[in-house]
Structure formats: C-alpha cells, structure tokens
Amino acid sequence: MxxxxxxxxxxxxxxxxxxxxxxxxxxxxxxLGVVNFAHGALFMLGAFCAVTTNKILTISVKVRDExxxxxxxxxxQPYLEIWWGDTGAAIIDYSVPISILVTIPIMLAIGxxxxxxxxxxxxxxxxxxxxxxxxxxxxxxxxxxxxYFGANPIPTGAxxxxxxxxxxxxxxxxxxxxxxxxxxxxxxxFAAVIIGAVFAxxxxxxxxxxxxxxxxxxxxxxxxxxxxxxRFTTVFGLAxxxxxxxxxxxxxxxxxxxxxxxxxxxxxxxxxxxxxxxxLEGAVAAGFLLGLLQSFASMNxxxxxxxxxxxxxxxxxxxxxxxxxxxxxMGREGVMDD
Amino acid sequence: MNKLSLRNNYVATLLFAxxxxxAPIWLAPLGANYPDLLQKFAIFGxxxxxxxxLFGATGYxxxxxxxxxGIGSYTAVWxxxxxxxxxxxxxxxxTLVSGMFALLIGYxxxxxxxxxxxxxxxxxxxxxxxxxxxxxxxxxxGETGLQLTQQDPRYIDAIAGVxxxxxxxxxxxxxxxxxxxxxxxxxxxxxxxxFFVSLKIFRSPYGLKLAAIKSNQMRMQYTGFNTKxxxxxxxxxxxxxxxxxxxxLAAIDPLAGAERMQWTAxxxxxxxxxxxxxxxxxxxxxxxxxxxxxxxxxxxxxxSVLHGIFSFLPDTLENIVVSVTGLFVGxxxxxxxxxxxxxxxxFLPGGIMQALSAINQRIKQYKSGDSxxxxxxxxxxxxxx
Numbered sequence: 001m002x003x004x005x006x007x008x009x010x011x012x013x014x015x016x017x018x019x020x021x022x023x024x025x026x027x028x029x030x031x032l033g034v035v036n037f038a039h040g041a042l043f044m045l046g047a048f049c050a051v052t053t054n055k056i057l058t059i060s061v062k063v064r065d066e067x068x069x070x071x072x073x074x075x076x077q078p079y080l081e082i083w084w085g086d087t088g089a090a091i092i093d094y095s096v097p098i099s100i101l102v103t104i105p106i107m108l109a110i111g112x113x114x115x116x117x118x119x120x121x122x123x124x125x126x127x128x129x130x131x132x133x134x135x136x137x138x139x140x141x142x143x144x145x146x147x148y149f150g151a152n153p154i155p156t157g158a159x160x161x162x163x164x165x166x167x168x169x170x171x172x173x174x175x176x177x178x179x180x181x182x183x184x185x186x187x188x189x190f191a192a193v194i195i196g197a198v199f200a201x202x203x204x205x206x207x208x209x210x211x212x213x214x215x216x217x218x219x220x221x222x223x224x225x226x227x228x229x230x231r232f233t234t235v236f237g238l239a240x241x242x243x244x245x246x247x248x249x250x251x252x253x254x255x256x257x258x259x260x261x262x263x264x265x266x267x268x269x270x271x272x273x274x275x276x277x278x279x280l281e282g283a284v285a286a287g288f289l290l291g292l293l294q295s296f297a298s299m300n301x302x303x304x305x306x307x308x309x310x311x312x313x314x315x316x317x318x319x320x321x322x323x324x325x326x327x328x329x330m331g332r333e334g335v336m337d338d
Numbered sequence: 339m340n341k342l343s344l345r346n347n348y349v350a351t352l353l354f355a356x357x358x359x360x361a362p363i364w365l366a367p368l369g370a371n372y373p374d375l376l377q378k379f380a381i382f383g384x385x386x387x388x389x390x391x392l393f394g395a396t397g398y399x400x401x402x403x404x405x406x407x408g409i410g411s412y413t414a415v416w417x418x419x420x421x422x423x424x425x426x427x428x429x430x431x432x433t434l435v436s437g438m439f440a441l442l443i444g445y446x447x448x449x450x451x452x453x454x455x456x457x458x459x460x461x462x463x464x465x466x467x468x469x470x471x472x473x474x475x476x477x478x479x480g481e482t483g484l485q486l487t488q489q490d491p492r493y494i495d496a497i498a499g500v501x502x503x504x505x506x507x508x509x510x511x512x513x514x515x516x517x518x519x520x521x522x523x524x525x526x527x528x529x530x531x532x533f534f535v536s537l538k539i540f541r542s543p544y545g546l547k548l549a550a551i552k553s554n555q556m557r558m559q560y561t562g563f564n565t566k567x568x569x570x571x572x573x574x575x576x577x578x579x580x581x582x583x584x585x586x587l588a589a590i591d592p593l594a595g596a597e598r599m600q601w602t603a604x605x606x607x608x609x610x611x612x613x614x615x616x617x618x619x620x621x622x623x624x625x626x627x628x629x630x631x632x633x634x635x636x637x638x639x640x641x642s643v644l645h646g647i648f649s650f651l652p653d654t655l656e657n658i659v660v661s662v663t664g665l666f667v668g669x670x671x672x673x674x675x676x677x678x679x680x681x682x683x684x685f686l687p688g689g690i691m692q693a694l695s696a697i698n699q700r701i702k703q704y705k706s707g708d709s710x711x712x713x714x715x716x717x718x719x720x721x722x723x
Contacts, residue, residue: 035453121684127453128399132612133683135605139676147670262602266460273457308473315461315468322450322458 002169002178007295013184015291016191017246021264022271022283023198024243030215030278031235034119035127037134040265041141042107042240046247047256048145049106053099054156057092094159096251103248104241111240115233138261146258153255158183163252183252190249194242195284201238202280211235215278270318276331286329290314347541351534354620358526362519370631373522378630380525381586382610384532386622388579389607391536391572394617395545397552398569399456401604402443402463406436406577408470408599410584412477415484415594422494423507425516425589429528429582436581437574444573448566451555463601470596483595509589516590525586532579533619539575540619548572552617609679615691624690629675636671 025039060076080088091098118137122130157163162182169178202208214221214228221228247256254260271290275282296302298310321328344350357364361379365371389403410432417428447458470478478484486506495507509516511524539545550558551565558565588594597603606629614625644660644667651659666674686692 118680118684128397128456129683129687131399131453131456132608133680135608136676136680136683139605139672140680143670143673143676144665147665147673259602266464266601269457270461273454308469311468311472312465315465318461319446319458322454323446326450326454 002175003299005169005174005178006180007299008292009180009184009188011292011295012288013188013291014294015288016188017250017287018267018271018291019284019287020191020194020246021243021268022275022287023195023280024239024246025268026272026275026278026280026283027198027239027242028236029272030280031211031232032115032119032123034122035130035134036119037131037265038114038138038141039134039243039268040261040263041138042110042243042261043247043250043264043268044145044256044258044261045110045141046103046107046244047251047260048149048247049103049244050096050099050248050251051149051154051156051256053102054092054095057095057098096156096158096249099248099251100245103244107241107244108237110244111237112233114240115236119236120229120233138265142258142261149258151258153257155255156251158186158252162186187249187253191246194245198238198242199280207231267314270314272328274318274321274328276328278332279328279330282328282330289329290317293317347534347537350537351530354533355530358530359523361526362522368631370634373518375630375634376522377525377586377590379627380522380529381583381590382607382626382630383529383623384586385580385583385607386610386614386626387529387532387536388576388583389611390616390618390622391539391579392576393608393611394622395540395548395552396569396572398448398451398573399608400447400459400573400576401456401601401608402447402459402461402466403576403580403607404601404603405443405463405466405599406440406580407584407587407603408466408594408596409439410436410581411588411594411598412470412484412584413581414585414588415486415592416477418486418492418509418588418592419490420493422492422498423500423509425509425511425524425585428509428589429585432585432588433578433582436584437578440574440577440581441570444570444577448569448573459604460601463599463604467596467599467601470599478594478596480596483593486592509592521590525590528582528586532582533623535575536579537619539572544568609675613679613682613689615689618689618691621689621691628690633671633675636667636674637669639667641668 021039021043024042025036028034028036028039057080058078060078061082062074063077063082065073065075078088078092080091082088084091114137118133119130122133164182165179166182166185167176167179168185169175202212210221210226210228211231214226214231218228250256271286272283274290275284275286293313294310297306297313303310344353358380361376362371362373365376370376385403385407389400392398392400392403413432413435414425414428417431421427443459443462447455447462450458471480488506492500492507500507514520514524516524539548547558547563547568551568555565584594584598587598610625610629611622612625613629614623615621641660641664644663645656648656648659648663664670666677682689688695
C-alpha cells in the first residue's frame with residue numbers, strides 16, 4: 001500500500017515536470033505551428049538560470065578562518081554573508097526559489113529573441129526544415145552551456161528547511177514509513193500553480209482569448225485587424241518562461257548538466273504527441289498520465305514480470321497512441337498531418 | 339546520349355571509384371591521408387548514402403537511424419565472438435540483421451508521415467538505446483560496451499584451426515589486416531559498391547517513384563498508386579546501409595557501445611546529409627568528408643595552438659581573441675558545427691551541392707555572357723531533385 005502511494009506521488013511529481021515542459025512545447029506548436037527541437041534547451045537554460053543565480057549569490061572572498069588558531073587558515077566566505085550576516089546566509093539558502101525571479105525575465109527575453117530572430121523565418125518552410133534549424137540551435141545552446149559550466153552536473157540544493165522528507169504518512173494517519181521529500185511536494189504544487197496560471201491567462205483574459213482564436217484560425221483573426229504575430233511572439237515568450245521555470249525548480253531534484261535538454265526533448269515530444277498536438281489540456285493530462293505510468297512501471301513487482309519496461313513504457317505508449325489514435329488523447333484531427 | 343557521359347551509371351561509378359581509391363594521394367596536401375580518418379570517411383559515407391536514400395529521396399526525416407548502426411555493430415561483434423574473426427560474414431550478418439529490424443520498425447513508423455514519422459523513429463531509437471543500456475545487458479554488455487574476450491568460442495575459427503597467440507585476435511579479411519591502408523581499401527570498395535547501388539536506385543523508375551512520393555504523396559495515392567511498399571523497401575535498404583556501416587565500424591574496432599544508438603548520433607548523420615545536400619548523389623558524401631575532416635582538425639586545436647596563431651597581436655588583444663575563438667575549437671567544436679548547420683538550413687537549404695551548382699551557373703553565365711540557362715544546366719538541376 002505504501003509502495004503504491006509512494007509511486008503515485010512519484011508519478012504525479014514526474015508528471016508535473018512532464019506536463020510543464022509539454023505545456024510549453026504545445027503552446028508553441030499550437031500557436032505558431034513550429035516544431036521546436038530547441039525546446040529541451042529552454043528547459044536546460046531555465047535550470048542553468050537557477051545555477052547561475054546560486055553562483056552569483058555565493059560570489060565569495062577569501063577571509064581568514066578564525067576558528068583555526070594554530071596556523072593561518074583561509075576560507076571562502078560569500079559577500080552576502082559578510083554584508084548582511086544571517087540574512088545573507090538565508091538568501092543564499094533560498095537561492096533556488098529566488099532564482100524564479102531571475103528566470104522569468106531571462107527566459108522571456110530568450111523566448112522573444114528566439115521567435116523574432118529565428119523561428120519567424122521558418123513559418124512558411126517545411127516541418128523538416130524547422131526541426132533541423134532548431135536542432136542546430138539546440139546544439140549551439142548546449143555547447144555554450146558546456147563551455148561555461150563544464151560537462152559535469154552541478155548540484156544545487158533546496159533550502160535547508162525543505163531539504164528533508166515530509167512525514168505525510170503520519171500526517172494523514174497512515175503508515176509511519178510513508179515519507180516523501182519536501183521539495184518534490186513543493187515542485188508538484190508549483191507545477192499545479194503554473195499550469196493553473198497559464199490556463200487562467202488563456203481562458204479568462206481577453207488577451208488569452210485572442211490568442212486562442214488565433215490558434216484556431218490565424219488568418220481570420222488577422223483580418224479582424226489584430227496584430228496576431230505580436231501576440232504569438234508573446235506566447236512564445238510565455239512558453240519559454242513556463243519551460244524555464246520547470247527547469248529552474250527541477251534543479252534540486254536533478255543536478256543540471258549540458259545534455260539534460262536533449263534528454264528531456266524526446267520525452268516532451270512524446271508527451272505532446274500522446275496528449276494530442278496543439279491541445280493544452282491534452283499535454284497536461286498526458287504529462288501526468290505518463291509520469292504515473294512510468295513510476296508504476298519502475299516498481300519491482302512490475303519489473304519482475306516485464307523486465308526493462310520502466311525504460312521504454314513512455315515510448316511504447318507513444319507508439320501505440322500514434323498508431324491507434326493518431327490525434328492523441330485530446331487533439332483535433334489532422335493537426336500537423338502533412 | 340553519349341555513352342561516355344556521367345549519365346551512364348558505369349562511367350559515373352568508375353569515376354567515383356577513381357576518386358575514392360586515389361583519396362590517399364589527393365588528400366595528402368590537406369593532411370587527411372592517414373588510414374584511420376580515411377576509413378571514417380568511407381564508413382560514414384556509406385551511412386550517409388543510406389540515409390540519403392530515405393531522407394533525400396522521399397523526404398521522410400528519420401531521427402532514429404543510428405539505432406540501425408548500433409544494431410549492425412552489435413551483430414558484427416557477436417559474429418566475431420561466436421564464429422570467426424573474418425569480417426566478411428560479420429558485415430553480411432550485420433547488414434541482414436539491421437535490415438530485419440528496419441523492416442519491423444519501418445513497417446510501424448511508416449504508417450504515419452511528416453513530423454509524426456520523425457517522432458516515431460525517435461521513440462524507437464530511444465527504446466533501442468534504453469534497452470541496450472538496461473535489460474539487454476547480457477547481449478549488449480551495457481555501459482561497458484560489447485568487447486571481444488579471449489574466452490570467446492569462435493567456432494568456425496576453432497574448426498579451421500586458427501591458433502590465437504596470447505592477446506586478443508584481430509579482425510581480418512581472409513588474412514588481410516583491416517587496419518592501415520589495406521583496411522581503407524576494404525572500406526573504399528564497400529563504399530564504391532554502396533555508391534553504385536544508390537546511383538542505380540536514384541536513376542531507376544523506382545527512384546523516380548520515390549521522388550514522386552517526396553513531391554506529392556497525396557497525388558500519387560489519388561492516381562491509385564500504393565506508396566507503402568516503396569517507402570518500406572527504401573526504409574529497409576537505408577537501414578541495411580546503416581547496418582553495413584555499423585558492421586564495418588565494429589570491424590575496424592571490435593567494440594560496440596549503446597551510445598552509438600542515441601538519438602543525437604542520428605542527429606549527426608542528419609547534419610552531414612543536410613550540410614552536403616540532401617537528395618543529391620554525392621552531397622552527403624561531401625558532408626561526411628567536410629564534417630569528419632574539420633572535426634579532426636578543429637578538435638586538435640587547443641589554447642596553446644591558438645596563442646601561437648594569434649601571437650602577432652598585442653597581448654591583451656591576443657588573450658581576448660584566443661578566449662573567444664577557443665570556444666569554437668577543441669572541445670567546443672560542436673558549437674561551430676551547430677552554427678554552421680543553422681546557417682546552412684537558413685540560407686542554403688540545398689547544402690554544399692547547392693552552393694557548388696550556383697557557382698557553376700555563375701561561371702557559365704559569365705563565360706557565355708547571357709543569362710539563359712543552357713541545356714546542361716537544366717540537366718544538372720534535374721539530377722538534384
């Protein structure tokens with residue numbers, strides 16, 4: 001029973017990340033009709049925003065270590081601690097949540113720049129050309145990150161308060177053994193908030209309504225005298241922000257390295273395809289569904305029957321969906337089917 | 339038609355053979371005439387030729403072709419382990435086994451087209467890669483990679499009474515070493531054969547049908563033409579080329595690892611094909627030579643070499659220039675590759691071949707002094723479709 005509950009949590013947690021990434025991808029799919037293979041790179045850039053924030057906050061200076069009296073010892077002390085003492089230390093401790101503030105403007109800028117600079121030249125070209133140019137861009141971004149941050153994963157911890165595990169079993173009156181890392185719970189809640197915010201933006205605001213109208217019929221919205229191109233640029237920026245935030249908050253769970261983007265890219269496409277191209281609800285649902293499936297497949301009991309299933313379940317589901325129900329769970333028929 | 343023109347398949351192949359076989363001579367001034375690199379050219383050339391048969395001819399963008407390369411490599415190494423160190427059966431087996439996998443995967447993937455096809459091939463490639471790393475470890479030896487050991491049975495060699503002195507036995511072709519120049523010529527001969535096959539395919543009615551599928555599959559179907567068998571067969575042929583390349587890779591270095599199957603490895607062959615010019619006959623080969631050559635040159639350049647190059651500049655300027663250019667060479671060579679690739683896709687979708695033919699056209703116009711395209715221009719254009 002505990003095992004199953006843990007797996008459900010694991011699945012929801014993974015699903016939250018998948019859903020966020022796929023939401024970003026399907027936004028660009030649905031609005032611009034562009035197949036963006038640099039989407040994984042956006043996720044990675046978000047993660048490295050968090051890493052950079054942490055690095056900047058912990059810029060240090062060598063000071064004499066007073067605790068050692070036998071000989072002259074030096075230690076690195078961050079400026080923030082020197083200036084503001086405990087407050088500074090607390091800021092450093094909370095570097096990952098703080099990085100959200102940094103990530104949003106940076107990712108927005110990157111997204112808008114990408115759309116204006118490169119993607120907009122490719123609206124009229126074939127999907128294979130779009131795939132190729134964004135694939136090239138992904139390589140460039142990846143190599144730049146590698147050049148500056150090195151090839152090794154960079155661990156950056158969650159704040160101390162939430163670095164332990166939550167005794168949710170005891171809290172709900174279940175077994176004492178049911179504990180779960182705090183940060184993963186926070187990530188799940190965070191994913192839910194972001195998903196809710198994106199949906200609220202698209203459903204409840206006039207701006208979002210126009211964007212949705214543009215997704216349905218770009219030309220007509222244009223004929224109504226609305227500059228739909230500019231709105232779509234904003235949406236691309238928004239997609240970059242959503243993806244980047246997913247990456248930034250994922251840092252304590254998975255230390256980022258330069259090829260995490262490529263690793264997550266295939267996955268995010270699979271999620272979008274399963275959910276249905278261009279369907280936002282589908283992407284979110286498929287994200288959680290695939291996350292849950294993957295964690296159940298990685299239970300030992302399941303693996304005993306079908307060895308290796310945990311590695312391929314997601315792809316298998318995608319293959320089956322594409323063959324049996326090509327429009328995905330909630331997609332419209334005939335999207336991107338050329 | 340003139341019997342001796344390039345339109346004749348045999349003439350074209352002979353010319354190609356002459357160019358390839360003399361490669362050690364004409365590549366010497368570039369410093370690229372050592373056998374290791376030449377073998378890489380030939381092997382990836384085969385891979386690219388095969389990939390071009392699928393993507394270039396039909397426009398189906400597969401991101402999973404490295405899986406067939408990997409399957410070919412594993413098959414070849416198992417052949418060395420179980421049967422004989424002769425590479426001939428290994429290479430044949432790897433071609434056939436890859437072909438079988440291509441038949442299976444192609445049958446499923448080709449039910450969809452466009453972006454969905456790309457994603458399906460991606461999914462299969464990732465499945466192959468993850469399985470090779472995890473459950474299939476008894477077959478693939480997981481992360482370490484499949485290697486030869488002294489305890490391998492090698493039944494055929496044992497029957498033939500081949501005695502192995504201490505150390506690992508080395509691969510050979512009926513006693514001919516696969517390293518050094520003899521190795522290059524083995525690969526070169528296979529490359530020439532592969533070129534001939536792909537030439538035949540491109541210039542046959544079969545190839546024309548593939549081109550028709552590329553330009554408008556819907557119309558083909560409306561005329562009552564079943565495109566499936568053509569797509570599937572070309573997918574299998576292209577998978578077999580990849581398997582052949584994988585087998586040869588294992589033959590020159592009997593070690594097969596799962597990273598050969600990762601989807602980014604498939605991306606590399608896409609890069610080569612596009613850079614050279616997809617859909618042309620020799621474009622992909624040019625792409626392979628250019629990428630592998632510059633990979634070799636660029637990765638060898640390190641900071642001290644750069645300091646040597648820019649030593650004529652004032653010190654501060656020199657340091658700045660070195661640190662900037664240092665990004666693009668050595669470890670960061672993929673950065674230059676990615677940039678060049680993006681530029682090619684944006685400005686030169688036809689790759690190197692497009693550039694060459696544009697230059698060719700200019701020269702002709704300049705010579706003849708008028709702008710009407712001559713007959714041979716339209717000829718060369720037709721060939722590139």
